Amino acid sequence: MTSRGGRRGQAELRRDHRRDRYALCSAVFAAAVVFGAVAGPALLFDLPGTAEGLPPRAGPVLAPVLFAVRVVSVPARFRPADQPSQPGRTSPDS
Template sequence: MGRRTQADRDAITTEIGYAFLSGCFAAALVFGAVYGPALVFGLTPTVDAALKLTAGVLAGAVFLLRITHVLWRFARRPGNDGA
């Protein structure tokens, strides 16, 4: 593998930033979809805590899956040396 050019390094940095921001957005959507009803309806503290925990776990999983998907897709794109 040869040395990376500045354009290669910039592309990798941009892709990492995109993966992070899109992961945050997807995680926020999942968290809101799961925990949102608890904010609207009066639920018991136990159900509220369970929804909050479930929403947090699912949001974390979606965040990690989104980042992994974006960066693997970038690495497999033609013209990338497995960067």
């Protein structure tokens, strides 16, 4: 149902599904890149002291946080604006 009480059309449903798939795919990619950038050097190279232990613990914490932020922010950014019910009107109650 739309905000005006009507049913959503097939085109709107497809648009919403594409937006959601884009949000999930881009979130997985971004989380993988962040995990690799943060934890990767510590796993590949011998780092001294704290630098060896901190990145492998920070990567698994930052990646899910970034994933969640991306999944929530993409649909919020691409939410269509409500259109007035009549041309020239500012709101349906005008």
